[in-house]
Amino acid sequence: MRDFVFHAPTEICFGREQVSHLAELSAFGSRALLVYGGGSIKRNGIYDDVMGVLAGAGIEVEELAGVEPNPRIATVRRGVALCRERGVDMVLAVGGGSAIDCSKAIAAGVPYEGDPWDLVMDHSLVKAALPVACVVTLAATGSEMNGNAVISNPDIPAKLAVKSPLLCPRIAILDPTYTLTVPRRQTAAGVADMMSHTFENYFTLEPACDVQRRMAEGLLRTMIKYGPIALAHPDDYDARANLMWAATHAINGIVSQGSAPAWSCHPIEHELSAYYDITHGEGLAVVTPVWMEHVLGVDTVVPFAEYGRNVWGLVGADDMAVAHEAIACTRRFLFQDLGIAPNLRGLGIPDESHFGDMADHMWWRTEKSFVPLSRDDVVAILHDAF
Amino acid sequence: MRDFVFHAPTEICFGREQVSHLAELSAFGSRALLVYGGGSIKRNGIYDDVMGVLAGAGIEVEELAGVEPNPRIATVRRGVALCRERGVDMVLAVGGGSAIDCSKAIAAGVPYEGDPWDLVMDHSLVKAALPVACVVTLAATGSEMNGNAVISNPDIPAKLAVKSPLLCPRIAILDPTYTLTVPRRQTAAGVADMMSHTFENYFTLEPACDVQRRMAEGLLRTMIKYGPIALAHPDDYDARANLMWAATHAINGIVSQGSAPAWSCHPIEHELSAYYDITHGEGLAVVTPVWMEHVLGVDTVVPFAEYGRNVWGLVGADDMAVAHEAIACTRRFLFQDLGIAPNLRGLGIPDESHFGDMADHMWWRTEKSFVPLSRDDVVAILHDAF
Numbered sequence: 150m151r152d153f154v155f156h157a158p159t160e161i162c163f164g165r166e167q168v169s170h171l172a173e174l175s176a177f178g179s180r181a182l183l184v185y186g187g188g189s190i191k192r193n194g195i196y197d198d199v200m201g202v203l204a205g206a207g208i209e210v211e212e213l214a215g216v217e218p219n220p221r222i223a224t225v226r227r228g229v230a231l232c233r234e235r236g237v238d239m240v241l242a243v244g245g246g247s248a249i250d251c252s253k254a255i256a257a258g259v260p261y262e263g264d265p266w267d268l269v270m271d272h273s274l275v276k277a278a279l280p281v282a283c284v285v286t287l288a289a290t291g292s293e294m295n296g297n298a299v300i301s302n303p304d305i306p307a308k309l310a311v312k313s314p315l316l317c318p319r320i321a322i323l324d325p326t327y328t329l330t331v332p333r334r335q336t337a338a339g340v341a342d343m344m345s346h347t348f349e350n351y352f353t354l355e356p357a358c359d360v361q362r363r364m365a366e367g368l369l370r371t372m373i374k375y376g377p378i379a380l381a382h383p384d385d386y387d388a389r390a391n392l393m394w395a396a397t398h399a400i401n402g403i404v405s406q407g408s409a410p411a412w413s414c415h416p417i418e419h420e421l422s423a424y425y426d427i428t429h430g431e432g433l434a435v436v437t438p439v440w441m442e443h444v445l446g447v448d449t450v451v452p453f454a455e456y457g458r459n460v461w462g463l464v465g466a467d468d469m470a471v472a473h474e475a476i477a478c479t480r481r482f483l484f485q486d487l488g489i490a491p492n493l494r495g496l497g498i499p500d501e502s503h504f505g506d507m508a509d510h511m512w513w514r515t516e517k518s519f520v521p522l523s524r525d526d527v528v529a530i531l532h533d534a535f
Numbered sequence: 536m537r538d539f540v541f542h543a544p545t546e547i548c549f550g551r552e553q554v555s556h557l558a559e560l561s562a563f564g565s566r567a568l569l570v571y572g573g574g575s576i577k578r579n580g581i582y583d584d585v586m587g588v589l590a591g592a593g594i595e596v597e598e599l600a601g602v603e604p605n606p607r608i609a610t611v612r613r614g615v616a617l618c619r620e621r622g623v624d625m626v627l628a629v630g631g632g633s634a635i636d637c638s639k640a641i642a643a644g645v646p647y648e649g650d651p652w653d654l655v656m657d658h659s660l661v662k663a664a665l666p667v668a669c670v671v672t673l674a675a676t677g678s679e680m681n682g683n684a685v686i687s688n689p690d691i692p693a694k695l696a697v698k699s700p701l702l703c704p705r706i707a708i709l710d711p712t713y714t715l716t717v718p719r720r721q722t723a724a725g726v727a728d729m730m731s732h733t734f735e736n737y738f739t740l741e742p743a744c745d746v747q748r749r750m751a752e753g754l755l756r757t758m759i760k761y762g763p764i765a766l767a768h769p770d771d772y773d774a775r776a777n778l779m780w781a782a783t784h785a786i787n788g789i790v791s792q793g794s795a796p797a798w799s800c801h802p803i804e805h806e807l808s809a810y811y812d813i814t815h816g817e818g819l820a821v822v823t824p825v826w827m828e829h830v831l832g833v834d835t836v837v838p839f840a841e842y843g844r845n846v847w848g849l850v851g852a853d854d855m856a857v858a859h860e861a862i863a864c865t866r867r868f869l870f871q872d873l874g875i876a877p878n879l880r881g882l883g884i885p886d887e888s889h890f891g892d893m894a895d896h897m898w899w900r901t902e903k904s905f906v907p908l909s910r911d912d913v914v915a916i917l918h919d920a921f
Contacts, residue, residue, distance in 0.1 A: 150776045152550025164538025357773035360780045363753025371745040387743035390536045394746045
């Protein structure tokens, strides 16, 4: 186990009607920027719930609506300008990872004099930030309990993360009833996303990380149990609650700190989203099993065999056979049980013309990952995923 | 899953030489009360490490040494007086649960005008507290990442908890090398203690708490793997590291929030410690399997069968048979693998004369537990444990 610092100070308010805790935001000031995406929160009543609590707490609201599924730096810039113009004290996201990540980037951008994209390119420039809070409406990114935000810049194109402990939300409202109306396709993509976070942390050659690995297996088993239930019965509270809390733990540090290497599938998928604006969780679902088969070998078989035995209940003494079967189980789950398109063509990517450029942008980011990937490795994975 | 608020804002600095993070305490002031037990931290160099970092950070130190294994209210009173007299800004525990719990009670006692025992009897009186930090030297209580403190009052006798979010340590140093010299008997008692915390959270009839239960199983498997390794090879870093981090998670809220009922074995053991000052973990080890057999029945068999299958790898379709075998595994582990005395007589308790009084003091505290216990139930458990 490696040395680490774990600090996840977010107050998680989990369950029915926990939106009332937003009244605590008055400790941070009297004016909030409300950040959200499309109009779904107005249709399903969440917007009214939030506005009611904020009004009751004496907090005035400015609004930034229309945040994209892959939030763009232009939207961040718009939010920063709005905050400065109106003297906003805090940023409140209502939505999934895109609204939360956009809010974090805005919060960091307000006290920074230069362009917010600088902060993405150099995290050390984040010296201060407005307080961030969030109301989560999609179980997926787990952005509610960490200091990471992924922002897209279509001009480059690039999709990259800014990270700072200052961006960790102070308060996060996790009300599973707010996810009961999430459509089937987004529910499935969310499950693939949270599983991918867990996988990226779980597949490591760092020895003796039992605490982290056994808890990660518990999260994966929970996602595998409840994902299909949420698809079949969208209003099943227990399924939505378990998926929501599992998604948070997948990326709040408890299964990564001390254990996890740099990630591989996420940088690949970020390229796909940067070029084609595909749904993040769907891209991850397609890339992940291909990556698994690509990196499986005699040196890496042990964590795959553990995955097979402890998550899928596979038996048999041959580690390599168990590992291959575990990957087959993963494919069946993602593409049959969750119904996600099994290849990049199915996600609407027309051809392989950009795969070389994508590989150029990120292969070197995997230098400290579970299995470092060469440019050729990345192109081969994208090709096999196509 | 029940509604809950999860908030564990402690900064955990885990690994070798993390004691250097104590320099961050200068944010809280320039004078600390150092709270510790016997002289072991002077023999093994931890005291010198701590004093060196504090001196380097310009923090002056007052000392409260000699905290008992079951910290007493008289010691808390002494610490409160010292803090007031010397204008102390923060309380730093160096030790196991007793030093940390004593520090929390002192921190709460300083701004409270009345007697600190009032705070144990009525938690709502804790309105403010000095900042608490800790350097953990024993993997056991997990007190480093929650706001609970258990204090003994031999005059009554009573051993009870004070709880407040204000008492959650701001910074906790978890350096597994600081536990390499923990003697065999204390190591075993620590493992029993952390397992008991996990059990008390795990055995619940609350439905659909998969996230919490699967993670708890992962913690139990880790403790069961590494407990005997730490006994056989006291200087095995991996074993000490996994036990240390598992102990923290067992009681920081992640396996209890939304899921756990009121506890049963702890209140029983607290009576035993209050009367006979026995080692907490050893008392828990003796009481727990007896309690398990006592509450096992057709209505409670499911979590026990899950425990057997998911923690001990038991197979077989008969839930009740698996449940009994799981309890047998638990006994073998605690009394053979960890070598803890298997009954209260073995812990030095001379007779059953106080069992009725003990039951009177606490049976009603189990009203909201997994299986509420009557006075007769508690007496029967103590009798069977004797």
